Amino acid sequence: ATERFYDVIVAGAGPAGATLGYELARRGVSVLLLEKEKLPRYKPCAGGITVKAANCLGLDIAPVTRSVVRGVRVTYKGHRSFTKWYDKPLIFMVMRDEFDDLLVRRAQEAGVTVIDNEAVCRIEISSQTVKAATAGKTLESRIIVGADGARSAVARDAGLMRGVDLGMGMEAETSVAGEKLVQWDSLMGLDLGQIRGGYGWVFPKKDHLSIGVGGPLRQVRRLRSGYRAVLKSCDLETGSVSRLRSHYLPVRRKGMAIQSKRCLLLGDAAGLVDPLTGEGIHHAVRSAQLAAPVIHRCLQADSPDLREYEDAVDREIMPELTAARGLARLFTWFPGLCFGLVEGHDRLWRACCRLLRGEETYVSIKQRLYPFEGLFDLLTI
Ligand SMILES: Cc1cc2nc3c(=O)[nH]c(=O)nc-3n(C[C@H](O)[C@H](O)[C@H](O)COP(=O)(O)OP(=O)(O)OC[C@H]3O[C@@H](n4cnc5c(N)ncnc54)[C@H](O)[C@@H]3O)c2cc1C
Structure with a gap:
């Protein structure tokens, strides 16, 4: 009826x-x-609400925020790593x-x-x-x-x-021992170089960690091994994993x-x-x-x-989205270079933080690359 x-x-x-x-x-x-x-x-999702996203909600998300991230530990192929902190919140972690x-x-x-x-x-x-x-x-x-x-x-x-265009993300909730959990207090992990054009993440959720890996659809067969590689490179192999699921990322x-x-x-x-x-x-x-x-x-x-x-x-x-597509291409071809640039250049790290906070956009970053912004446009074709 x-x-x-x-x-x-x-x-x-x-x-x-x-x-x-x-x-x-x-x-x-x-x-x-x-x-x-x-x-x-x-929903299979890392549950990272950037400050940029939180600010446009018009709603206080403190009641559902499990952790406020101010720092990032970046690993590359499991052997190089650095940790950087910012003086303001970057991402609110939710379920x-x-x-x-x-x-x-x-x-x-x-x-x-x-x-x-x-x-x-x-x-x-x-x-x-x-x-x-x-x-x-x-x-x-x-x-x-x-x-x-x-x-x-x-x-x-x-x-x-x-x-x-489709990407794919794989995500699970992982319980780890208390001493491992406290290491991720206010800190999230990004793991580069395991999956071409993708990355792994460790997001703190107060009583556990959301760990996942994502990348272009053509890398879908590598997601499971990429996921295991993230656990290994972040020394979290002993965690107990639940709700391991994948989901599309449409662009x-x-x-x-x-x-x-x-x-x-x-x-x-x-x-x-x-x-x-x-x-x-x-x-x-x-x-x-x-x-x-x-x-x-x-x-x-x-x-x-x-x-x-x-x-x-x-x-x-x-x-x-178009500017991000250009950067994604750069990241796919030269993940090690991207890792090195952010590690070595504090200005770039702070620009990334301002992006997460919505104080900067991909487009504003591109405009500051003048007169090389044309090169950037070439990447987006
Ligand atoms: C592994 C992974 C990690 C991610 N991590 C992050 C992150 O940390 N931060 C971030 O910002 N984004 C993240 N994303 C992306 C984010 O999850 C999505 O972009 C976001 O959920 C989109 O919101 P939406 O409301 O459009 O769709 P959804 O959140 O997918 O909601 C769609 C809803 O529609 C319902 N539905 C489906 N079909 C029907 C139907 N036929 N009739 C009625 N209802 C239907 C579904 O059940 C669902 O509740 C991640 C994605 C993946 C896959």
Whole structure:
């Protein structure tokens, strides 16, 4: 049976969907948020919320922050390493079930209807409305939003994002002995040189460590051995590993449509993951914040045209993804050089810290390379 009519149906209650729900509800829009999993749900993710991302949430994440990172220990191929500290916080470490739950609860408090355990199986877009079918219901709205992650059913049915570039991350929660855990207090680990174009990480979560490895899809067969290499190089082989899982990291290319009539995509569904670091939460949240006013205006004008959203993403997010793609290439070809440059040049280390804090962007760094920024552009082709 067809149920209540909503202005907007959002598929997926991750950071993108929950933020959009909140932003729309506080503008007076009726929103139904459908989530495939039982909430709160675990997501394979390192759970690093950069200060840049935290600042754009408009929400205090202290209640779910397990550790505040101010330093990084970088290892290269398991034998060279350095540790550097910054005088301000760089990344807040969270568990995704707790963090996402905070965002979903904020959306609910603003008036969003949330139904979990209810996957969108199929969508049908007509000239006046959109139908979203789940296993037992057909729900109807004026606009549908795909915030349903890297394997978006909404994108598939809307014919969007075909051929998006994919990376893959593998992540597990690892319990280690107390004396090993304290070594990672306020410190995170990055392990370079094990996987071409990728890296491993050790993120402290107060009572355990989130350890993982990620890289381009062509390296997927090396992820498991890369993961073991990270454990070895960080002297964490004796830890007890649980929830070892992999997940896609989708990266949009310029010009790929992320909207069509009455439908748009956010976050991972739109391929907005940083190709250098794998950070996706910041752009998931920002894409929702860019989409909300556009959707609101379209509803008021009774227009199905959401192109303004894609323009906003192209203006704000794509220059960053494109510049990051160039740096990712440099890192793929010369990981040892990148390691050496950050180790030996404090100015570069501080620029990386400012990037994490949102005080600098890839584009602003590129502009400072004048007159060599053209070389940088060549890397992004
Ligand atoms: C191993 C790994 C480590 C990472 N580490 C970090 C990190 O430290 N920091 C960072 O910023 N980013 C990280 N990322 C990226 C980050 O996890 C994503 O970019 C982020 O979760 C994107 O948010 P989202 O809301 O777009 O999608 P998601 O968080 O994936 O949420 C999508 C939601 O949609 C639901 N869903 C799926 N299909 C349907 C359907 N058909 N109907 C209804 N609901 C559906 C899913 O269950 C899920 O809850 C990592 C990714 C990986 C793979």
